[in-house]
Amino acid sequence: MIEFRLPSLGADMDEAKLTEWQIAPGDTVQKGQVVAEVETTKSAIEVETWHDGTVAELKVEVGETIPVGTVMATFYEPGETPSTVKQPAQGDAGAPSSTPPPAAPAEPDLVTARTTPSTGPAAPSVPHTTTGAAPTGPVAPNRVRISPAARRRARELGLDPDRLRGTGPGGAITLDDVEQHARTTAPDSRSPDSRAREMRRTIAAAMSRSKREIPHYYLAETIPMETASRWLSERNAQHPVEERLLPAVLILKAVAVAARKCPAMNGFWTDDEFTTQTRVHVGVAIALRGGGLIAPAIHDVPDKSLDTLQSDLVDLVARTRSGKLRSSEFTDSTITVTNLGDNGVEAVFGAIYPPQVALVGVGTMTQRPWIVDGEIKPIPVVTVSLSADHRASDGRQGAKFLSTIRELLLRPHEL
Template sequence: MTDFLMPSLGADMEAGTLVEWLVKPGDAVKRGDVVAVVETAKGAIEIEIFHDGTIGELVAAPGSTVPVGGVLARLGDGSVTAVPAARPAAAPEPARASPAPEPRRPPPAGTRARATPAARQRAASLGVALDGLQRTGVDGAICLADLSQAAKPAPRRGGFDPKAMRAAIAAAMARSKREIPHYYLSLSVDVTATLGWLDRTNAGRAPPDRLLPAVLLLRATALALAGTPELNGFWEDGAFRPGDGVHVGWAVALRGGGLVAPAIRNADRLGLDELMAALRDVVGRARGGGLRGSELTDPTVTVTSLGDRGAESVLPIITPPQVATIGFGRVMERPWVVDGAVLPRRIVTVTLAGDHRATDGHRGGLLLARIEALLQTPEVP
């Protein structure tokens, strides 16, 4: 018997609201399967399971608010003592395992297809008719999983609440500045040659296959962190714990306000084209409401880039329990000394916010120096 608990999807998350189950009792699941959609201050998040097994009981009912660590479901038979999950009043008992239902026919013309609220919302955003879709949800309802083959993924707002998002950010950042002794370092880097290389590389590519400047920043940061592991990890229980890989959380500004920083896992092992695809993917899903829970809990460091409309530099705040955040300002054309001559060059300012409990300025300086060197050699595999 194993309990499936509500995960913590942020430093100050206290509870989440179960929107929808994507499994039913009797279903076999394996680690990494998406089994539920949970609403948090960051929007609707797809939750993966962390154990192999068979769903024995769906403890929390859709619509219930469950505290972090509360029981969502149980794998296997029997019962155990665990943190109770909040349920709506008079919630019906979850369905027990039963033989798989026979395929359901579409409802008669003129009737409204049975679907979960989240599935109906996604179908509307996709422009997909519910009639005729397979129905694998509880009691024959159409659920999100049934829409996965109907069309390509599209934005799912998930009940995004800008005020709740802002409150969550405020709580996390207040905690960070209250508990973490920040130190800051910055370095201005000449990226004229790098951006010239990027223009030449993109010249023979179709627009969808072109690389963006952001991917060069991401690659340089990931490789530099692989060589400076003291800044890639977490401060927990009074000590530093290194990350199990370089999982870069890329800060994404949301159109409705606020931001999230989903992880690009093992970013140091990916080539530029792979990184570009991963970056486009997480940015699209972050703004469309299709992130997974692990993508919000896995980052070992956070990177924020202000892009071509931002300020010259940024002094970022560390996301606990991480120990570093790297910020990139807008690329600026400045007078720069090259071989004794003053020339116009394109310059970007890189800033490191480090946790002084884990590292000091010497290690931070080495990281920035590595980023500078890597930014100037984008053609190196």
């Protein structure tokens, strides 16, 4: 018997509300399959299972808010059946249950729970299709019934589902109900947006933990981007608009390849020791429209072409802002990149997301006087910074990491 628990979806998550089951008792599940959707202070998240099996029991009802580590369901292992699972003797109050008792909520083993981390399966996730129909599965008594698509849209519009009238089966709120309410309701009459304040508190708690527990050190490198910019312009001129690459894609690829070459930057600090990861899943800091920030991951970045990486980045940003992320995209990042270049910031020194040990900051590209072949000329440059955990690495390793990024961006055609 396998216990399926609510995973920790980031250092800033303590609990989540179950909004939908996508499985029922008797269903067969496979590793990587989305089995539930939960809602945190930051986003709606599709939760995947890391086991094959058959659903035995759903232990949490839709609408319940539960802490990280709570047993949400139990699965029979492949080949296991109800008759082969040892049951306690009838009337024996002291007999053990057929499943182990729930452990105290704790963060899951981030190394084994991943294959290695990622923002996705070994490939980018494909969001499941939702309609205006009411969700299936257990529904908590006296709670509003609302489809996943309608819930996401209500969140985007700042609407409180408890104040909406449903026209679906059994009074369920559909996507059409949400849109109709939005069209006929004045903005100032909508429910107050306490979600943004709650998110700020959550982020503050996570970053306070980061600064309290992690001995940060900081380095920065100003990288000439003339070669990369010229190569990018020549490459994009040969492609239609929808296939053109962003400079951010070059930087993401360079960071990932450098992390593979400098393993002290790619891994996790857990249980007072550092565990390096062989795969590189890059978390991308993305600002939410309603305020706040999350950093879901793109998986296996060094092994992807620039075209694929561009597509993955665009998809990730769109799904992040529409609330369609997967749990692996929260738990799998091995290193994070935050890019504030589009905000005109010259340099950014961020706080590390535990249990990661490094974060790369990217500033805006600016024109600077630079010596090229003995002459001074204006060229585009970008400041790339590193926030690193001194328990896992030191300044010499950090400097090597940044210089590797520099060398890769000086040879963009090799990326």
